[in-house]
Amino acid sequence: MAVLERLWRSLAAGSRPAGGVLPPTRKSQTRDLGIRTPPLPARVTLLLEDGRDQPWREVQPIVKPGQYVRAGEPVARAVGHLALPVHASISGHVSALVPGHEADSGGQHPPAVVIESDGSSQHHWLPPLDWQGAAPGEIIQRIADAGIAGMGGGGFPAHLKVRAARQAGVDTLVVNAAECEPYLSADDQTLRQHTDQVLSGAAMVAHATGAASIVIGIEDDKPEAASAVRARLGELPCPARLEVIPIRYPSGGERQLIERLLGRRLASDQLPVDAGVLCHNPGTLAAIHDAVALGKPMIERTLTLAGRALARPGNVTARLGTAIEHLLQDAGLDRARLSRVIEGGPMMGQAISSLDQPITQTTNGLIAADAAELPTPPPARPCIRCGDCQPACPAGLAPQQLWWHAQAGEDHKAEANGLFDCIECGACDYVCPSHLPLANGFGEAKQRLRTARAESARADQARHRFEARQAREQREAAEREARRQARRQAATRRGQERDASSAKDSSADTKGTASVADVRGLRIAQAAAKAAARKAEKALERAAQQQQSADVLADLETQLDTARQHLAAADARLKAARQEETRP
Structure with a gap:
């Protein structure tokens, strides 16, 4: 009977995803407090991507300092294929366009649009859509x-x-x-x-x-x-x-x-x-x-404010670009009690270094914790091969084995053991008696592999850049030819108007030379160029969703640019051929 019971439990367990842990949920602080709206901030800082490291996410400001904007009006347009337009989250005047710059702690501060509130509720929505x-x-x-x-x-x-x-x-x-x-x-x-x-x-x-x-x-x-x-x-x-x-x-x-x-x-x-x-x-x-x-653009989001350093935790719907400090102060922040602030949850969130940092679309929570609530992890000790991490892994991996490979620099062996199946959830960290930063180590190993692959692909990237330059030159040549065709047609029409009696002869002599076969071939080339551009777009989108390295995404962006240049050249050639075909 005991054997049958164990078999039944094994089969039942196999019917659902493996692993996982049960950390304290600590949701009672905010679960039943509803959603409130904090006071509008005096200022918002809307972060942009400048395209230097991530050209596929580049956005460009379309406002100037001193310009008045209403909530919902666009302040930056999408340039990169994976970029999104940015909208004013409050009404007021643009006080600054902040360029990207180096952070004191290393890394890079993205550029931003800063808006000073006028305290009004003016807004500009898109028309509703049925x-x-x-x-x-x-x-x-x-x-x-x-x-x-x-x-x-x-x-x-x-x-x-x-x-x-x-x-x-x-x-x-x-x-x-x-x-x-x-x-x-x-x-x-x-x-x-x-x-x-x-x-x-x-x-x-x-x-x-x-x-x-x-x-x-x-x-x-x-x-x-x-x-x-x-x-x-x-x-x-x-x-x-x-x-x-x-x-x-x-x-x-x-x-x-x-x-x-x-x-x-x-x-x-x-x-x-x-x-x-x-x-x-x-x-x-x-x-x-x-x-x-x-018709309401993305200007706000609902997030959780929690932690023992807050007198009034809860859920708030806050405007994007609001400083974290503004939200925490409204929630009754006790600075004397505050130990650290986590953006996101305690398992996958990140500690923030400055309360001046603004919230973004991905800020789903802020935890203002005291020292006892989320204590600093003790120093890591060597792995004792206890195996506690393996049943906790939701991907069914052996984290201790991945750790040994990663620490030894054997990243390819870690990959062979399922490294890229790891979702970096931190469940293994949670149960590790040695307090090892396992998930962080796996993330670093993934990045090393991606970097190595990007370096090995440098030659391909150089070729893709060369092809992109050639495509731009071909597109520019096709556009110049189209403009010449247009000027020729305009000159012909002016000559016909000056001498109507010779227009018929001129028409016979200057009849367009583009054949039906030529136009058909150019249409086929245009269709192929469109298909290539769509394929390049899909490849970039897929790589971004898979969180590929910046080098890989930059190379795919170059390939997409090449495909778009070829499409523009095909469009220009077809336009010129059609103009030639219809030329009198």
Whole structure:
């Protein structure tokens, strides 16, 4: 009987994702406090990407110091393929355009647009869109115009995920409402207080992608949110179901949730769309609803303020660019008690060095902890090979073996043992009796491998840059030829007007020489160039979602630029041929 019982438990365990840990949730500080709106800040600092290290995310300011802007007006336009427009989050005057500069602690401060508030509620929204009568492309473009990034942590442009999902033909939209990180309860409260907006956003995304069903995954410590969703599932225009799952960190990991809800396991080189799935969290879906139904750009987000150094913890909807200190002060910050501030949750979040830092679309929580609440980890000791980390790993890896390989510089052996399947959730760190920074070490090993591959690809990158330069020269030559064709036609028309009697003879002599076959060939070349540009776009988007190295992304950006130059040249040649064909 005991053997059968063990076998049954083994089979049951095999039917769900492995691993995970149960850290104290500590959500009681904020779970039932609702969402409040803090006072508008006197100033916001809207961070931009300058394109020096990440050209694919470059945005350029379109405002000047002293210019008046209303909340919702664009202040920077997207330049890079993976970039998003930035909108004023308050009304007021632009006080500065801050260039990127070196940080005191190393690294780089991105450029920023600084706006001083005038205290008014003036705003400028886009026109509302009737999503049920809109084409999928219109919805995707609206999400792009609103500047919405995924608010689950990665910050990837939402419209690119939706577009890729449509192109891949996904069948399921997963709403990731697990919110498994301790302390955080912003998604919980968003589902409770804005259920209609979240589900409406889900319906819009399902319509835009063609997904046939919606599955909402939520942990069982959120009964009020689950009840609110369950009561409205029947209002969705496609089949939908709610799955309540047991508390276990990191059940909210994208791959872990897909496997638990749908039984589809992803390899390290696969994305959710490869399994027919698109994932979004409640905050992102609510923002999509606001952008489509109301025309409201991305200017604010809901986040959790928690920690024992706060007298008034809770969830707030704050304007993007608000200084962290402003939010913590409004929540009753006790500086004497404050030990450190974590952006995000305690498992995967990062300690911040300055309270002047502004919040962004990916700031899902701020923890103002005292020394006893989140103590500094003790010094690391050597691995004792206890094996406690292995059952904790949600990816089914052997972290202790990966650690030994990584510490020995045997990164390729670590890769062979599943290094890139690691999601760096920190579950292994949590159970390690030696207090080893395992997840951080695995991240460093991944980066070393990516850097080595980028270095080995230098020759390819140089060739791609040369091809990009050639493509630009070809495009410029084609455009010059098109302009010459236009001038020739204009001169011919002027000659015809001066001497109408000779126009017929001139027409016979100067009839366009572009044959039908020539134009057809140029059309084929244009179609091929469009296909190549789309392929390059997809490759860049995929690499960005897989968090490839900056060098790899820069090379893919160069290849995309080359493809676009070839397309522009093909367009110019076809235009010139058509002008020649119709020349009198």
